Amino acid sequence: MNTRALYQQYTNQLSTIYSELEAGELTSWLFEHFLGLKRMDVLKNSLIDEIPQTMPKALEELMQQKPIQYILGEAPFYGRTFQVNPAVLIPRNETEELVHMIIKENKFAAPTILDIGTGSGCIPISLALEIPGSHVSALDISEEALTVAQSNAAKLHAAVGFYRVDILNEAIPVDNLDIIVSNPPYVKHSEKAWMHPNVLEHEPHVALFVYDKDPLLFYRVIAEKAKNALKSGGKLYFEINEALGQETANLLQTQGYQQVQIHQDLNGKNRMVSAIV
Secondary structure (H helix, E strand, O other): OEHHHHHHHHHHHHOOOOOHHHHHHHHHHHHHHHHOOOHHHHHOOOEOOOOOOHHHHHHHHHHOOOOHHHHHOEEEEOOEEEEOOOOOOOOOHHHHHHHHHHHHHOOOOOOEEEEEOOOOOHHHHHHHHHOOOOEEEEEEOOHHHHHHHHHHHHHHOOOEEEEEOOOOOOOOOOOOEEEEEEOOOOEEHHHHHHOOHHHHOOOOHHHOEEOOOOOOHHHHHHHHHHHHHEEEEEEEEEEOOHHHHHHHHHHHHHOOOEEEEEEEOOOOOEEEEEEEO
16 A cells, blocks of 8 residues: 555544544654654655554554554653653643743753652653753652653653652652742643543543642642742742633742742743742
8 A cells, every 4th residue: 555545544534533633643643653654755655565563553542532642652742752651641732831941941050950740750851851960850649650750761861860759748858959840730620521532531630630629739738848848049830720820829929939920831821830939
């Protein structure tokens, strides 16, 4: 079979449950992963000698709305490829923007950094590799997530120290920090109705959801504990629920943080908050 015919076949099938744009992107991802063919190769319309048995299976899983990152076992983040599985959230573009902001704002020598709720380790590993001389640690409640994060750190040659900690009930295990960053659970249970099935049915709920009655639970606890772990003048960075930007900022101001700022992502949504202790 030639590349164009196979590409059209996969795209048409995926278009029955995904948008035309998504279907094309997913097909291109499958072609590059399984056949080593980029979009330009498809346009050349060469013949395909053999289709790996795992490729039709991947298509079948996509038709069941399983995220392609879990199917392939990897996801791109800040110019690198990270291993992922259903024990960790899939790294997202907004989180790349958070990482970029931290790098841009902290160019001083050898900052000490902690990531709380690390998942795949994409935040601390990226910071460790992008900020020369930095000393980076990360923690998570999930042993399975930490296994993924440690594997990513080893694969990408990043020096990151990992800790298993229940941040709601245990102390932060390191102190004298310049930076604490966290992308904690912030999706309210009531918001499930608006979520895509491939997120709702496959990604770890422990890393996603908080109860409606206390949606800022993690922010409140982390901010309170961060005051003891950060140096004077240290910075706290959060990824946030876009609907709770002002509430998150007010919380930090109430706790005594200075220079509290809400930052928008590239789509103009309130997506990050930063503050100084």
